[in-house]
Amino acid sequence: MLRFILTRASLLIPTFLGVTLLTFLLIRLVPGDPIEVRVGERGISPERLAQFRHELGLDQPLWKQFLDYIGGVLSGDLGTSLVTHNPVLQEFLTLFPATIELAFMAMLFASVVGLPAGIVAAVKRGSWFDHGVMGLSLTGYSMPIFWWGLLLILLFSVNLGWTPVSGRLDLLYYVEPVTGFMLIDTLLVGEYGAFWSALEHLILPTVVLGTIPLAVVARMTRSAMLEVLGEDYIRTARAKGLNSRRVVGLHALRNALIPVVTVIGLQVGTLLGGAILTETIFSWPGVGKWLIESINRRDYPALQGGVLLIASTVMAVNLLVDLLYGVLNPRIRHAR
Amino acid sequence: MPLLDIQNLSVAFSTRAGTFRAVDGIDLQVDEGEVVGIVGESGSGKSVTSLAVMGLIPSAGTVIADRMSFAGTDLRTLSRSQRRRITGKDVAMVFQEPMTSLNPCFTVGFQIGESLKVHEGLSGRALRHRTIELLEQVGIPAPESRLSAFPHQLSGGMNQRVMIAIAIACNPRLLIADEPTTALDVTIQKQILDLLVGLQRDRGMALILITHDMGVVAETAHRVVVMYAGQVAETRSATELFERPRHPYTGALLDALPERALGRRRLPTIPGVVPGIADRPQGCLFNPRCPRAQDRCRAERPALLADDAGRARCFYPLNSQSEVTA
Structure with missing residues (x-):
């Protein structure tokens, strides 16, 4: 190991x-x-x-x-920003929790919606639901993040007024950052109004950033499930007299999850890339917006340091997924 | 009353080329404690018949029967959940490919215990105890240490033993074994077959043994059903069938046995293949491959007619009374 x-x-x-x-x-x-x-x-x-x-x-x-x-x-020195003269690492670490919070919510959204959608589409293969999910996911996958974000802001924030246009928290509130995750910090100080405000601010960016991973997860889950559902051991499970929920949700899903988890892990790279655009659209104070600003200011050390740190994060997550893969797939675990 | 009583069972699949009857009006009766062999080439509808009995025909297929009862219960009228209470408990099945029929993500112990948990509500220590007992009964050495093994860590023969343990977990009254030894090494085949027959005898359960190996049938079955192109070609007791087969197809299958071909340089074969969806012949389905076919065989389809010791679907049967006397 x-x-x-x-x-x-x-x-x-x-x-x-x-x-x-x-x-x-x-x-x-x-x-x-x-x-x-x-x-x-x-x-x-x-x-x-x-x-x-x-x-x-x-x-x-x-x-x-x-x-x-x-x-x-x-030697552990990423330099100082040419603009703010703060150490790059410190600037990055201040802003990174906002990005993680957004990326995490987007991945959660993609998994919570994408997994069931893919499973049901596979089980009801060829149905209107299946065609609907596949059509929507193709649309979602091809949706330019920039345009999609603007559309949602126009509809939900400007016309309907349901969600805030930008930022992380309503101006009414100020929450001292402890963890840097707004949802946690607001709860730590017991400001429930601020918590709801933070949640409201997260909705649209989460949907925008999560759309492409959602499409990928749904399609991948569907195809993995379709393959697994045709396997002999699914017939064995049915021959035991198990109900469909157990056959699909336990015997099939457990096997289908192996490729799906890999895909989710690989999406983290896409996600952080997408975060740069999403943060810019929603003025989300994370590292994505900071990187764009660094490019505009030609802040060489900030940009280099930021990209390096994001790349490290992606690689760390991929390593984690590889380890998780061994946990999910007994054939790999024992091969070592 | 037979344990399993099936009359005029048809299983049809709708395909692009039209509806295809994989099983076409077969009758099958199995008594309590009886071993029935179903033989026939690939594509003759043996496996589809057994899947229909298990209620495992995929949704693309339609199952129609005049009668389909198990231990007096009409299987056709049961709801899905009622059917599941029989499947895997009173009727269980062992499949052909042990290596792919077990779920690679779960331990052997879990997969055996699952039936016990679902059908008999066992859990904890009792479940573990029963599972170990089952592994012992199917002849797996060091059963306690195998509980946590995954299928890929066991050999094909061991996995087939695990499959059998799963099948007999809830003491079924009928066990269907669909070519249980085909995927195994010759040396292992005999062991698995002996295990199945031993379990059948000890527990007094009925056994349907599906195979294309006449030799296996000869050793084990009380009664034999020969299937061809989704229909029953011939059925009679094993001794009768081996001594005096009536249907030319049965005769040809028996001639292809190495034991019966002593002194010949080449084993006789049956030319051609079982007709599929597009090439079903006029008249008797076997006529293009039958050495005895005559004009009537090419025009009319014979019925499954009773003779003195069984039934055969042939106008000009082998070894029939008339032929013997003539």
């Missing part, structure tokens, strides 16, 4: 290097460096520009800058 984790962890090193290098190079391909962007149209004398660049080390050759950065990362 330990060996398995260590092997997997050692594979992460080249991934980290690749991610860092890519981010490092790509952001530098964007025209305008941090100083030009900050100065804007006012203009600045070439001497001052060169001086600022020298102070930030931007006049060094690229390979030198990269090695310096990697050196910093290896």
